[in-house]
Amino acid sequence: MDLDGRVCVVTGAASGIGEEIARQFGARGAAVAIIDVRAETAEQVAEQITEKGPGSAAGFSCDLRSVQEIEAALAAINARYGRLDVVVNVAGLANRTPVEDITEAEWDLLNDVNLKAPFFVAQQAYRVMVTQRSGKIINIASHRAHTTDGNHLIYAATKAGLQAVTRDLAVAGGRYGxxxxxxxxGYVLTPMTEHNLQNEEWLSHMTSRIPLGRLLEMREVANAVLFLAAPTTSGITGQNLLVDGGWTVHE
Known part of the structure; x- marks a missing residue:
């Protein structure tokens, strides 16, 4: 297996895209650490990954709004496995609040989860990886960092910020491998977005806007992460891989 024995950490992996990534890691032989605020669900997913094999998984409870909890979770993972090979920041929140109605509380919440948390998770991983002289950090941003419809201001801002964080970490970490x-x-079909399929007007707009003519599947995002996470993939850093069905190149 291409990730046999590798220690892979995934945030927000109790459901959705994060869960799919964690399952794909496990299917390729990795030891997967699932970080999620939903401790019971994270443990259930971890048990399923372990039962299916060939990899294994364990759940780690963490409220990503708390830097102290992030530090504790990463320390526990490092103590258990002795190294960190791949860390994937998936956990995030979206908003569709009109600009004039955005509150400070909403602004702070999305920035805490979408931007501050990925940085501090990456920082903890970075410190371990510096000692190892190797490691891969993959941040899940969004096509909304590049385009917007006027309804995702906070989300777009945090995802654009996450790309900036990625570039800086890549430059700083290059000398350490x-x-x-x-x-x-782009728009991905997940358990949280499936209800949109019942809205024919929305679905028609989406499929006409996306050159591939369909919403993306979670496995397609996971496959992109797997590509970057693979030990055989090297020499790629500071880059952004769009998996959007062609959305951002469509005028």
């Missing part, structure tokens, strides 16, 4: 990249999905 640390590769840092971003994967930016």
């Amino acid at each position: 640390i590769e840092v990249n971003t994967v930016s999905p």
Whole structure:
């Protein structure tokens, strides 16, 4: 297996894209650490990954709004496995609040989860990877960092910021063999977005806007992450890989 024995950390992996990435890591032989605020669900996913094999998984409870909890979770993972090979920041929140109605509380919440948390997770991993002289950090951003419809101001701002964080970490970590990249999905069909399929007007607009003519699947985002995470993939750092069905190149 191409990730056999590698220690892979995934935030927000109790459901959705994060869960799919964690399952794909496990299917390729990795030891997967699932970080999520939903401790019971994280443990259930971890048990399923371990049962299926050939890799294994364990859940680690963490409220990503707390730097102290992030530090504790990463320390526990490092203590358990003795190294960190791949860290994927998936956990995030979206918003569709009109500009005139955005509150300070909403602004702070999305910045805490979408931007501050990925940085401090990456920082903890970075410190371990500096000692190892190797490691890969992959941040999940969004095509909304590049385009907007006027309804995702905070989300777009945090995802653009996450790409900037990625570039800085890539430059700082290069001398230590640390590769840092971003994967930016477009509209992905997840358990949380499936209800949109019932809205024919919305679905028609989406499929006409996306050159591939369909929403993306979670496995397609996971495949992009797997590509960057693979030990055989090297020399790529500070880059952003768009998995958006062609959305951002469509006029």
